[in-house]
Amino acid sequence: MHDLQPLQYPIGPFTAAASYTLEQTKEHLAAIAVFPHNLTELVGKWGDDRLDTPYRPGGWTVRQLVHHVADSHMNAYIRTKLALTESVPTVKPYDENAWSQLPDYTLSVAPSLVILSNMHxxxxxxxxxxTEEQFQRPYFHPESQKQVPLAEALANYAWHGEHHYQHIYQLALRNQWV
Known part of the structure; x- marks a missing residue:
């Protein structure tokens, strides 16, 4: 399993900072803004042979990764709105592995790329x-049993997008697709 660590975490695991400056938060926001374009540029014209290739042994296929990112970021968007409109709302976790086995994960990646573009x-x-103060509004995540300020959530999802982008990009490099 140790040998798979670079394939599993090509940019390292996410580690939350104790706090985030407004400048850091704006950098995370810029990463969120450009992510759908970058992902579409990378995989938007790939055929089924590439899309159905696992990014690592025992890992999801590129197709599953793209659909997963759309699901995950939709949840993040909803969590953002909940944190802004409710007092420390409890968010609903979901079983991402179970979701990856549902029939919509066999679709073309086009619907998820469109969702990501429009939702982002x-x-x-x-x-x-x-405001800087609003980025401190939290939601409560029952799996981690902690309050997550929006600035931290944004950092996590900026990391999440790049994490999965690199899964796909590194696969493409290994297979000489780029």
Whole structure:
């Protein structure tokens, strides 16, 4: 398993900082904003042979990764809105491995790329209007049993996008697809 660590975490695991400056948060926001474009540029024209290739032994296929990122970031968008409109809402966790086995994960990646593009536009519009104080509004995540401020959530999802982008990009490099 140790040998798979670089394939599993090509940019390392996410580690939350104790706090985030507004400048760091804006950098995370910029990463969130450009992510759908970058992902679409990478995989948007790939055929089934590439999309159905696992990014590592025992890992999800590229197709599953793209659908997973759309599901995950939709949840993040909803969690953002909940944190902004409710007092420390408890968010609902979900079993991402179980979701990856549902029939929509066999679809073309096009619907998820469109979802990411459009949803990120809305998410970035909301996030870009927030004050430094609003980025401190938290939600409660029952799996970690902790309150997650929006600045930390944003850092996590900026990492999450790059984490999965690198899964796919590194696979493409190994297979000489780019």
């Amino acid at each position: 536009q809305r998410w970035v519009t909301v996030l870009d209007a927030l």
